[in-house]
Amino acid sequence: MKNQKVIDVYNGLVVKFKELVCEYExxxxxxxxxxxxMDQLGRAGEIPLxxxxxxxxxxxxxxxxxxxxxxxxxxxxxxxxxxPVVQNPGMxxxxxxxxxxxxxxxxxxxxxNGNPLANTKIDMWQADANGEYSYFAEGIPNxxxxxxxxxxxxxxxxIKTVVPGNYSIPTDGPSGQFLKWIDxxxxxxxxxxxxxxxxxxxxxxxxxxxxxxxxxxxxxxxxVRGSLITKLEKHSGAEKGLKNxxxxxxxxxxxxxxxxxxxxxxxxxx
Ligand code: BEZ
Ligand code: FE
Numbered sequence: 001m002k003n004q005k006v007i008d009v010y011n012g013l014v015v016k017f018k019e020l021v022c023e024y025e026x027x028x029x030x031x032x033x034x035x036x037x038m039d040q041l042g043r044a045g046e047i048p049l050x051x052x053x054x055x056x057x058x059x060x061x062x063x064x065x066x067x068x069x070x071x072x073x074x075x076x077x078x079x080x081x082x083x084p085v086v087q088n089p090g091m092x093x094x095x096x097x098x099x100x101x102x103x104x105x106x107x108x109x110x111x112x113n114g115n116p117l118a119n120t121k122i123d124m125w126q127a128d129a130n131g132e133y134s135y136f137a138e139g140i141p142n143x144x145x146x147x148x149x150x151x152x153x154x155x156x157x158x159i160k161t162v163v164p165g166n167y168s169i170p171t172d173g174p175s176g177q178f179l180k181w182i183d184x185x186x187x188x189x190x191x192x193x194x195x196x197x198x199x200x201x202x203x204x205x206x207x208x209x210x211x212x213x214x215x216x217x218x219x220x221x222x223x224v225r226g227s228l229i230t231k232l233e234k235h236s237g238a239e240k241g242l243k244n245x246x247x248x249x250x251x252x253x254x255x256x257x258x259x260x261x262x263x264x265x266x267x268x269x270x
């Protein structure tokens with residue numbers, strides 16, 4: 001079936017591609033090298049990874065630049081649907097001796113007019129303290145540090161987890177080769193992933209980052225937004241009769257109940 005959007009985007013891409021060929025003197029060998037590298041990307045199963053590291057953030061910035069509320073950022077390739085439902089307040093599924101420091105992450109969820117959003121479904125997932133995701137790294141039980149919970153009657157939540165580690169994208173395949181070409185390291189700052197689904201409205205995909213992280217300014221995936229950075233506060237466990245110190249972090253979220261992208265520019269038709 002004919003798809004006009006595909007036709008329009010393809011035609012637009014050809015115009016921009018021809019400009020790049022001229023501007024950067026792309027010769028036939030360069031073109032062939034690009035095709036070979038894209039072939040390797042597909043064979044290695046790295047197309048979602050590559051797109052999410054190098055393009056998703058830019059697409060989102062354009063899509064949501066004119067809307068209110070908490071800023072969206074990268075979903076990334078590591079989201080898994082239907083992970084275990086946990087209580088609120090509660091704890092993400094984790095190993096008995098989960099490495100890392102305990103973190104109590106709390107937040108409030110409101111609409112853009114300040115009304116609390118009770119019973120909002122929240123998917124949360126993250127890397128462990130070593131920067132590795134369950135389902136994608138060996139030796140970690142499925143659903144580790146992944147769960148779903150619902151905001152309480154006042155739109156609040158508090159979830160116990162661990163402080164995530166910095167994450168490195170894989171460097172031994174074609175995405176790693178690309179990083180060498182552009183002379184960039186492979187790291188993302190430590191982050192928590194959140195996907196909000198309010199009872200009446202569209203979803204918000206976002207992430208939380210922590211002040212002081214060495215990769216905030218040079219995230220390989222450029223996913224950091226200033227408004228999504230919060231403080232990791234350290235607390236003495238001894239004061240509460242606990243064996244270990246622990247951390248808290250908090251962020252308030254504002255959901256657009258219609259968070260469709262808003263494109264302001266007039267559509268130019270030839
Ligand atoms: C992430 O946020 O975990 C992520 C984003 C893009 C590529 C890989 C991972
Ligand atoms: Fe991530």
